[in-house]
Amino acid sequence: MIELRRIGPDEFVEVLDTVLTIYMAAMRPPPDQLSGRLGIMRNHATYPDFICVLAENPEIIGFAYGFHGMAGxxxxxxxxxxxADQSGGAATEEWFGDALEIAEIHVLPGHQGKGVGRRLIHTICEGRPERTAVLSTHDAPTVARRLYRNIGFVDLMTEFAFPGSRESYAIAGTRLPLPPRGRA
Incomplete structure (x- = not known):
């Protein structure tokens, strides 16, 4: 049975090697990006209201983490x-003025498609004080993108490229609290 467990920044840093291994298995990034990703994840743990949820069976098989997003x-x-450039200041304030920014959600490939990702998202959003939750995902018809839509995330921007990246992303958001664990 897969159990979900909330952890804070200190324990997240302690399990960072395991988390990075899951990230690598799920995303298969180029090896030269791993040291940078490790630094980014460690830095994220210092952000306000950081929360991580681990999926364990009994070893860690998945994780999701996020924090309160803010300027800087x-x-x-x-x-x-x-x-703001695309939709104006009101849309930006609506979605990013008080948002839980979900930075990462990953499940080991052998455990995908079994509801673990859905449970991670619901658990990380549960009880959060923010008005919205936002995230980025590959702008393609992936399983993850379908899951986010099914939960209630809507596209805020598509065909988005981060500086230095050639990949295309969708920026998605949903209002909090999430609807019950059925279809949005």
Whole structure:
């Protein structure tokens, strides 16, 4: 049976090697990006109201983490500025003025498709004080993108490219609290 467990920044840093291994298995990034990803994840643990949820069976098989987004954070600034350029300040304030920014959600490939990702998202959003939750995902018809839509996330921007990246992303958001664990 898969159990979910909330942890804070200190324990997250303690399990960072395991988390990075899950990230690598799920995303298969180029090896030269791993040291940078490790630094980014460690830095994220210092952000306000950081929360991580681990999926364990009994070893860690998945994780999701996020934090309160705010000006001065790289992802927040890049995405909020682009949304303001595209849709105006009111839309940016609506979605990013009080948002849980979900930075990572990953499940080991052998455990995908069994509801673990859905449970991680619901658990990380549960009880959060923010008005919205936002995230980025590959702008393609992936299983993850379908899951986010099914939960209630809507596209805020598509065909989005982060500086230095050639990949296309969708920026998505949903209002909190999430609807019950059925279909949105």
């Amino acid at each position: 954070q790289w992802w927040h600034d890049i995405v909020a500025r682009s949304l």
